[in-house]
Amino acid sequence: MTDEPVIQIKSLRVGFETDEGYFRAVDDISFHVGRGESVGLVGESGCGKSVTALSLTRLIPSPPGRIETGSVVFGGRDLLAAAPRDLRQIRGASISMIFQEPLSALSPLHRIGRQMVEGIRFHRDMPKKEAWAFASSWLSKVGIPDAGERMHAYPFQLSGGMQQRVMIAMALMLRPSLIIADEPTTALDVTTQAQIFALIRGMKQNDTALLLITHDMGVVWEMCDRVAVMYASKIVESGLLDDIFSRPAHPYTIGLLSAIPKPGMEKKTLSAIPGQVPSPFGYPPGCNFQDRCPRASDECRMAEPEFQEIGPGHNVACFNAERGV
């Protein structure tokens, strides 16, 4: 076993050509996920998290999307340069994805069992009957009652939570080395959310890596070993869970953390970060966070802060970062 990361993303830049012009949704981001590691990619809505996730296996619709530069090294090769045929083999088998909306991954027209069996047989040489039994056993594993019968159901016949479980079974059953989960529980009630997270945690074998995308620092705390904080197309801070929660350095990270509900605190007393994520057409010169930042200085309006190491594995892009805490 090597220390090589499962996936290594370098200088990824992704943009969209729209009627109003071209804009960059992901700007020069680099990060990695190690074997067995759970990395959280966190930030408010519109910061480029989903575009990042989709770009890793080149699922970004193109046009209008365009991956401008970068590399995504997985299993010793650059997925951004891989043949479409190889990518289809990797997706759903070595890298699987869980989305917020299960119906984006399930076909409404086919029964659950058939979809699962097709997924298995696309990647594995397994007789149909065996694949059926295998799929059914995975529905049981993810907590779907009467799995044998549910195999005959259409997605719309299941509740949102059950659909999500089906998608998770499909994502896990081929033992991927990386799971990318993009807001996997955002659409679910709190109880189901907790069950789904327990499931992902329990099912993740020791060497399966997880890239968990969320806008919720509470979820990061529950699930992740390491964190990358994304704001307006860039990663502004990254570090071990403990660095980010005990020694947050970027004012944006500090703001996200102050928005986590504490026990006994009423929701309305939360100090969310004032203002909004700028539109990608309106990113200012200098730091993208300047308009909302309590620490913004002249420097921040003129130049872009470099992503610098401030502690072992702890990096931040801010001229006025919190230091030495």
Ligand SMILES: Nc1ncnc2c1ncn2[C@@H]1O[C@H](COP(=O)(O)OP(=O)(O)O)[C@@H](O)[C@H]1O
């Ligand atoms: N297919 C698309 N066409 C045009 N713009 C898009 C497309 N997908 C995403 N965007 C834009 O890219 C930016 C980043 O979006 P996204 O990655 O979905 O944010 P997040 O997942 O962090 O909420 C947003 O401004 C969004 O409107």
Ligand SMILES: [Mg+2]
């Ligand atoms: Mg998203």
